[in-house]
Amino acid sequence: METPKYMMKKIFFLLLVLLGMRDGVSAQSSHLMPFFRSFLDGDMENVKLFESNQIEASGRKADNTYKRANQAKPVKNLGLRLTQGKEEVGAFYLPDYIFSTKDGLLIEFEYIMMYTNPSEKGLTDGICMFLVDATTNQYIGDNLKYGAEGAGFGYTHRASVHQSINKGVLPITGMKGGYLAVALDQGNFKNWRMEDYEMRNGIPYDDNLTTIANAQPLKYNTRSNVTIRGAAGRGKKTITTQQNTHEVPEGSWGFPVLITRHTGWSITGGLEDEHSNGLRNEAGFELNTTSGQYERHVAPRIDKPFNISGGGVFSHSDESTYRKAIIALEPNDNGGGFKITVTIQHGTEKTIVIENYTYPSSLSYAENSLPIRIAGGSPPKPIWYTNPPVTNLTLTTPQRLCIGFMASTGQLTAHTNIIKNLRITPLYGARAEDDIYEHRRGPATVRPLDNDVAYRGEGSTPNAGKDNLNPRSFRIWKNDKECLGSEVFVYEAPNEGKWVYNPELAEMMFFPVKGFKGEVSIMYDVKGKYAPYDDELFRSSLAKIVIHIDDNQP
Structure with missing residues (x-):
């Protein structure tokens, strides 16, 4: 069976990453995509x-x-x-x-x-x-x-x-x-x-x-x-x-x-x-x-x-x-x-x-x-x-x-x-978009993956869709430098509250500490579930979940 054109591109890219270090320029390319930098810090x-x-x-x-x-x-908190x-x-x-x-x-x-x-x-x-x-x-x-x-x-x-x-x-x-x-x-x-x-x-x-x-x-x-x-x-x-x-x-x-x-x-x-x-x-x-x-x-x-x-x-x-x-x-x-x-x-x-x-x-x-x-x-x-x-x-x-x-x-x-x-x-990496939720009261449950997509190879051009995502590949980042790692779905933010992600429902819950009011945020990444887009190479860049808590009392 003939290998689809898009698949050949991806195989070539993976081989390039593994073998490309042998020439003079590729020695500089020691970092893999995706790249993310907020420049805010x-x-x-x-x-x-x-x-x-x-x-x-x-x-x-x-x-x-x-x-x-x-x-x-760089200007802190500005960019x-x-x-x-x-x-x-x-x-x-x-x-x-x-x-x-x-x-x-x-x-x-x-x-x-x-x-x-x-x-x-x-x-x-x-x-x-x-x-x-x-x-x-x-x-x-x-x-x-x-x-x-x-x-x-x-x-x-x-x-x-x-x-x-x-x-x-x-x-x-x-x-x-x-x-x-x-x-x-x-x-x-x-x-x-x-x-x-x-x-x-x-x-x-x-x-x-x-x-x-x-x-x-x-x-x-x-x-x-x-x-x-x-x-x-x-x-x-x-x-x-x-x-x-x-x-x-x-x-x-x-x-x-x-x-x-x-x-x-x-x-x-x-x-x-x-x-x-x-x-x-x-x-x-x-x-x-x-x-x-x-x-x-x-x-x-x-x-x-x-x-x-x-x-x-x-x-x-x-x-x-x-x-x-x-x-x-x-x-x-x-x-x-x-x-x-x-x-x-x-x-x-x-x-x-x-x-x-x-x-x-x-x-x-x-x-x-x-x-x-x-x-x-x-x-x-x-x-x-x-x-x-x-x-x-x-x-x-x-x-x-x-x-x-x-x-x-x-x-x-x-x-x-x-x-x-x-x-x-x-180009065919998963796409994660920021999610902003305003005026939430008490514990909040949100669905951050609803506006995200991953790719699946069907025909000559890969197709993007939410259903191509692997919800269990979801990773929580405390900030753009610190990742909790795979399959770690709970994080307690000091003085703010607890984040809990449910991979079965693809939902994130936030439980504010008593008396907390204001804005909270967490970062995440995700990838697809279909080969070759389930490879780490095609993991999304970081996106942010932002929730504004008006009142954490029931």
Whole structure:
């Protein structure tokens, strides 16, 4: 009997875990998925901060210098704060969790985006998840450096204009070896830049559609987007224009915008009418990988508008400011790479913004990082390329990848970007969701597995369902470091009460101590009951049960 395709993937992954330590890079991969880190207790084990390319590069003016040093800092009970002020970059990666591109991954993280000064309303940048080539040590470890601040999100390069008018601005190399960046983009990560200090490829917006090749109407230059950029160019690139032949170094070309979607936050700063179509189902673009031009792409439909930024601190998903990014990377059997789906949870609702985008194996795009000619005058002015050359980029799929995160802010707005409760699991690992129960009186009985799923292999694609879970695999965690172990179903929380789990009924009971009122919580994980998803590899990441006890008296 033929082994199903999905089964072959899982067998390959298990063999990779067992045998992969033999090559140079896999020696770093000593930790298995799932990964969970709350960042609420300041723990940074297996989490590494890294520094920038061109640490000496100034800001947009000689007297206006960016803080190019990494600003990431864990803040107790808040999360890993990446930025707080203007002109900052914060970045981290997970050097001990190298994974194969033949494996699928599910990446989930809660994030806080808010103006540091509530009175500010200016455009800022955002947060991105990136993948970098970890096949060898060429691009990771001490060689991993982030790129340009601001609209570059630390991922892309910044190409300066001619030296005679660069106003003290230095070019900045992008993230060499970068393979993919998925950005929670507040406006600029998708944009084509051609100003008096920098150039960067992307989507041009102009109401005069003849001014710039492939320009899109200015109304579509929206805030609040999900944007995906592709890989850095490898090695030097020779690009010929009508004026000259240019040798562009590695890290200074590539990083094309592949696809972007607007979520419904208008450029004037307000939500669209949820009952109207609005720009959320108009402002979306995908790169035509053959022509190098951008074409409208607005599927799937977004029925309810939301801001990519929650705008405030939150504790639980039932708050309007709650935000979580869910990024699914499914291996693409035809051509390598991934099929990418990005879902944003805003409050209790989940919206798919980008669905099954197939990462291309090669593409053409307009490269906008070339030196420009200078016109006369005092001071001299640049003559802009209005039709930058289309060049080719081959996106060879690395054998192994490393994952990291960055945030950046621009020169006008102080913005706080925070990540917490980061979960990374195999794509077909069990999924455990947080459970929040309010206003309970006395002893409480809850069913935490009712909104969880595990997978079962039926046909070419595994199917998810609650009935695929093994309730007896339920494990209680006192916190994200201390697990009670298998088959231990009772835990007494000091000064709060007793937790008792019934595996036969899949119910958790909580008995508060006399006089206790307030919020209690416990963490758990679970896995499936059908092979191969009953393996520990496919155990869920941690989820939380939260119960608010109003009155523990009968």
